[in-house]
Every structure is written in structure tokens, then in C-alpha cells.
Amino acid sequence: MRSYYLPPAVPVAALVLMPFLPFVNSSGLWLGLPKMMVWGAFWCLMFTPALLLSERLMSRSGQED
Numbered sequence: 001m002r003s004y005y006l007p008p009a010v011p012v013a014a015l016v017l018m019p020f021l022p023f024v025n026s027s028g029l030w031l032g033l034p035k036m037m038v039w040g041a042f043w044c045l046m047f048t049p050a051l052l053l054s055e056r057l058m059s060r061s062g063q064e065d
Contacts, residue, residue: 004057007050014043 018039019025030038 002061004054004061007053007057008047011043011046011050014046015040018043 018036021039024035024039026035028035
């Protein structure tokens with residue numbers, strides 16, 4: 001597996017596992033919002049830096065070839 005595939009896989013795994021994580025899928029609020037909404041919004045926002053990191057890793061590996 002190439003190293004530039006890993007950064008976007010972390011937010012994907014966090015979002016896929018969201019309904020099964022007991023500390024997220026429970027009643028309660030984080031920042032005044034339901035826990036699942038905050039968790040999902042945070043990991044959706046983390047896609048941008050993950051994709052940026054992946055792009056930089058891909059361009060660096062392309063320059064070495």
C-alpha cells in the first residue's frame with residue numbers, strides 16, 4: 001500500500017465507525033450539539049487536510065521517479 005493512500009483513509013474510517021463507537025453514539029452534547037453531529041462534521045472537515053497531505057505525498061513520490 002502506498003503511503004499517500006493512508007491520510008484520506010483515517011477520516012473515512014472515523015466516519016464509517018461513527019455509529020459503532022459507544023462514546024459517540026450516546027445521548028449527550030458536545031459544544032451544544034449532538035455528539036454524532038460534531039464527530040461527523042469534524043471528520044468531514046479533516047478530509048481537506050488529509051487530501052492536501054495525500055497530494056503532497058503523491059507529488060513528492062512522482063518527482064523521485
